[in-house]
Amino acid sequence: MAVAVVASRSQSPAQAATADTCLSFDRSAELIAKSARHIAGGVNSNFRAGMAGGPLVFQRGEGPYLIDVDGNRLIDYYCGMGAMVLGHTPASVQTAVKEQVDKGILYAGQSEIEFEAARILCEHIPSAQRIRFGSSGSEVAQAAFRLARAATGKRIILKCEGHYHGWFDNILWSTAPGENAAGPEEAPVLVPGSNGQNAVDAAGLDVICWNDLGKLEARLARGDVAGVIMEPAMCNQGAIAPGTGYLEGALAACRRHGALLIFDEVITGFRLGRSGAQARFGVTPDISIFAKAIANGFPVAAIVGRANLLDMFVTDGVLHGGTFNAQPVTMAAMVATQKALTQEGYEAASRKGVRMREGIAAILKEAGIKAQVTGFELMFHVGLGLDAAARNYRDLLKTDKALYTRFAHALLRRGVRVLERGAWFVSFAHDDTVIDATLEAVRGAAKDIAATSSKSEPIAVN
Numbered sequence: 001m002a003v004a005v006v007a008s009r010s011q012s013p014a015q016a017a018t019a020d021t022c023l024s025f026d027r028s029a030e031l032i033a034k035s036a037r038h039i040a041g042g043v044n045s046n047f048r049a050g051m052a053g054g055p056l057v058f059q060r061g062e063g064p065y066l067i068d069v070d071g072n073r074l075i076d077y078y079c080g081m082g083a084m085v086l087g088h089t090p091a092s093v094q095t096a097v098k099e100q101v102d103k104g105i106l107y108a109g110q111s112e113i114e115f116e117a118a119r120i121l122c123e124h125i126p127s128a129q130r131i132r133f134g135s136s137g138s139e140v141a142q143a144a145f146r147l148a149r150a151a152t153g154k155r156i157i158l159k160c161e162g163h164y165h166g167w168f169d170n171i172l173w174s175t176a177p178g179e180n181a182a183g184p185e186e187a188p189v190l191v192p193g194s195n196g197q198n199a200v201d202a203a204g205l206d207v208i209c210w211n212d213l214g215k216l217e218a219r220l221a222r223g224d225v226a227g228v229i230m231e232p233a234m235c236n237q238g239a240i241a242p243g244t245g246y247l248e249g250a251l252a253a254c255r256r257h258g259a260l261l262i263f264d265e266v267i268t269g270f271r272l273g274r275s276g277a278q279a280r281f282g283v284t285p286d287i288s289i290f291a292k293a294i295a296n297g298f299p300v301a302a303i304v305g306r307a308n309l310l311d312m313f314v315t316d317g318v319l320h321g322g323t324f325n326a327q328p329v330t331m332a333a334m335v336a337t338q339k340a341l342t343q344e345g346y347e348a349a350s351r352k353g354v355r356m357r358e359g360i361a362a363i364l365k366e367a368g369i370k371a372q373v374t375g376f377e378l379m380f381h382v383g384l385g386l387d388a389a390a391r392n393y394r395d396l397l398k399t400d401k402a403l404y405t406r407f408a409h410a411l412l413r414r415g416v417r418v419l420e421r422g423a424w425f426v427s428f429a430h431d432d433t434v435i436d437a438t439l440e441a442v443r444g445a446a447k448d449i450a451a452t453s454s455k456s457e458p459i460a461v462n
């Protein structure tokens, strides 16, 4: 995985960009190859394998930076796939965790810290009259489906094309289908996301295009839908706000047809604002799920919703379990994270995020690269090759993925780590110095790809 020219160790991104050198990731490549003897592919999630140049191995995180085993200090816009809203080493969270570790790890019983975590969530999230904790977004999505079916007596979970709600067999469908497999936009077909799934896994599932009220209403009218799940703003792919009136209309349509509305706020929660996308857009769903930024990188997830629904876990024989649910160390992390998510913090970080988003758009334009930079303050999307802002997954299919891969790789060589799907996650720790260095790297990377943009071929990697 030698990448172009060798640079000295511990270079800052700004130095790398100024000297017009390229970072080396050889040690990462060596360790990944070695570890593949024990770990399949050297990674513990398929999503960690797909970075141009290969997966990296890190030694530590520091605010907005990750330091890898080659000694590179990378500005990080993965932010733990969106989880690290406060940055990598927020002092208050670390202290709270260390203190809790000294008090014990797992009680298989209740602790006061989890009651505090629950109270904070209920105070801040409009739909949270009751909650239950879990450990991952995938897992609490399953709890939401079970509740929806139990509450309505109906069978179908209706999902939206391009939205992701975890990797389990009954929902990993049509998350990123190829254009040829996806069927017509008016009537998309379910496309499995993995080998090993079969049609039986999708027997309780159907799919529609997002952001189109007419299509949602028409599908609900068939009367068999227990729950409609969607990201209230589409962020797993793209960064797309709902059209005016779409969320309100979706809620009203669900009411009319006896279905529950489920918001997946695993990404949008604590990113689109302190109280999630539901507060930002003013629509309160029946059930919502949260994970990622809820505890700044600790494995906490939550299913929240109307009291009468969540109480079905107690009164109606709907099972919800999990050895690690509300594990006290993660709860301590969550309470500390939630306390650190202040209004002033959001305002300051948002100013930085907007400055960067606008800076990237201006640089790409200046370089003559067609792009749409869309989304929010602490999470946005750079879609190369788009003529207009995407409204749904079908529009996103028109992005020039090969060109973006080149762009992401050119950024990495300058010390800036971004996801290849175009998403950028900004944390409270990304200050103006970091943004200046990032924009400098963007300028260089834009130059690189502008020179060859007509070819749109992946960068050759040794």
Ligand SMILES: Cc1ncc(COP(=O)(O)O)c(C=O)c1O
Residues within 6 Å of the ligand: 081, 135, 136, 137, 138, 139, 141, 164, 165, 166, 167, 231, 236, 264, 265, 266, 267, 291, 292
């Ligand atoms: C919108 C959304 N929902 C659910 C999930 C699944 O969460 P987890 O990876 O914690 O299982 C993800 C993960 O990326 C996500 O982006």
